[in-house]
Amino acid sequence: MSTTSRGTDLDDLIADVEARNPGEPEFHQAVRDVLAPLGPVLEAHPEYSRARILERLVEPERQVIFRVPWVDDEGDVHVQRAMRVGFNSALGPYKGGMRFHPAVTLGTIKFLGFEQVFKNALTGLAIGGGKGGADFDPKGRSDGEVMRFCQALMSELYRHIGPDQDVPAGDAGVAAREIGFLFGQYKKITGHYAAGVLTGKGTGWGGAQVRTEATGYGLVYFAREMLAARYEDLDGRTVVVSGAGNVSLFAIEKAQELGATVVGCSDSSGALHDPDGLDLDLLKTIKLEERGGLGEYVERRGGEASLDEGATPWGIPCDVALPCATQNELDEKDAERLVKNGTTLVAEGANMPCTDEAIAVFRAADGVAYAPGKASNAGGVAVSAFEMQQNASRAGWSFENTDERLQTTMREIHETCRRTAAEHGLQDDYVAGANIAGFLRVAEAMLAQGVV
Numbered sequence: 001m002s003t004t005s006r007g008t009d010l011d012d013l014i015a016d017v018e019a020r021n022p023g024e025p026e027f028h029q030a031v032r033d034v035l036a037p038l039g040p041v042l043e044a045h046p047e048y049s050r051a052r053i054l055e056r057l058v059e060p061e062r063q064v065i066f067r068v069p070w071v072d073d074e075g076d077v078h079v080q081r082a083m084r085v086g087f088n089s090a091l092g093p094y095k096g097g098m099r100f101h102p103a104v105t106l107g108t109i110k111f112l113g114f115e116q117v118f119k120n121a122l123t124g125l126a127i128g129g130g131k132g133g134a135d136f137d138p139k140g141r142s143d144g145e146v147m148r149f150c151q152a153l154m155s156e157l158y159r160h161i162g163p164d165q166d167v168p169a170g171d172a173g174v175a176a177r178e179i180g181f182l183f184g185q186y187k188k189i190t191g192h193y194a195a196g197v198l199t200g201k202g203t204g205w206g207g208a209q210v211r212t213e214a215t216g217y218g219l220v221y222f223a224r225e226m227l228a229a230r231y232e233d234l235d236g237r238t239v240v241v242s243g244a245g246n247v248s249l250f251a252i253e254k255a256q257e258l259g260a261t262v263v264g265c266s267d268s269s270g271a272l273h274d275p276d277g278l279d280l281d282l283l284k285t286i287k288l289e290e291r292g293g294l295g296e297y298v299e300r301r302g303g304e305a306s307l308d309e310g311a312t313p314w315g316i317p318c319d320v321a322l323p324c325a326t327q328n329e330l331d332e333k334d335a336e337r338l339v340k341n342g343t344t345l346v347a348e349g350a351n352m353p354c355t356d357e358a359i360a361v362f363r364a365a366d367g368v369a370y371a372p373g374k375a376s377n378a379g380g381v382a383v384s385a386f387e388m389q390q391n392a393s394r395a396g397w398s399f400e401n402t403d404e405r406l407q408t409t410m411r412e413i414h415e416t417c418r419r420t421a422a423e424h425g426l427q428d429d430y431v432a433g434a435n436i437a438g439f440l441r442v443a444e445a446m447l448a449q450g451v452v
């Protein structure tokens, strides 16, 4: 990477990132998205270029990759690859989830870690950005197999984490069960009950109230603020959510509570359309307790519910679309269908679920508000930071108190995005507002801390 010229040319920097990180298209996409609105900011702050803030931001502070051998119920040995990327610690210990999914690569984890830096900065809390994961597929595995895998993973990961160093949490494929097994092994190896080493713990043993619900609830609180900015609300609106996992289920729950009718969701089997409104209790039973598929929902629900196998849910007409499944799940054609069907609000629950082309469609459409995940899904990591605060002070906050703080945090992030966008002459531009505000907070801290 060049260190001779004093300015930072964004196109050169992106080309450099692509050359230095081959085969990581999602990471390149995330870097492009964050850098795109920063030109005027860098012009106004030449000190950032002199200190090579951007060049340092796109290079993780550290990356650990390790082998995880484990034994299945039949006695067969499997070998997985796991990793943890500490992206930036200017604002606090590395903070971000662990993802278990067969498609996990270093490029996936780097894109997620990079996004996490700016998301965490937006919360205003004292957390740096990191992410981790493994190419382990928990689907169809027994609890014993998942436990042995988690224990094997933690047998290496424990060296690299700690309450003041790096604090993993859940992400896709990692929820309360996995966090429990990971924590148990950490405690066993180190001999310390260091509650603040992981977040997303059970509420009976150091976990924060509302952490399970936080990303989905926070997303809907953010969407509520977006609507309020246009003197609208969720009551009576039709909503479609993608996915049927942690984020999706609690987004559905909060949207229903606020008076919306949620008529669609999806999972890896296809898109579920239930024109009468989803039966959330049935959905939770199937997805959370039985770990089943949406086909079972259709069989048990009856009525007009139907499953479009292999499809995305973006053909179902709705006022509000909340993509909550995975990266790049909503493409240009999906975006065009949504706009044509009258959707006026898109807020991301997943990380980078909309392709660049889809985002361009939303931003070009008249009357469509679009929020990037680093702003609208920040509720999960915010409550994780609340969990760290409670662990450090050995306190426990009530559900109501934590939910109130989550609502305040989402309102503040929303205000920060809008105010920052307006200050840069970009009214109502949540993408520019989120990226610039997140960047400024990290850049100021990096500048103050010198060249490290």
Ligand code: NDP
Pocket (backbone or CB within 6 Å): 170, 171, 172, 173, 174, 215, 242, 243, 244, 245, 246, 247, 248, 266, 267, 268, 269, 324, 325, 326, 327, 329, 349, 350, 351, 377, 378, 380, 381
């Ligand atoms: P889960 O694993 O709990 O749920 C993911 C859901 O999406 C599942 O229903 C899964 O289907 C479905 N899905 C995944 N990939 C596809 C695909 N290619 N096509 C169709 N459906 C798919 O994950 P989470 O809810 O925890 O996370 C979802 C997203 O939100 C991720 O991008 C994650 O990074 C992001 N996020 C999560 C946070 C959290 O607190 N958990 C915090 C912030 C962001 P199936 O049920 O069949 O597996």
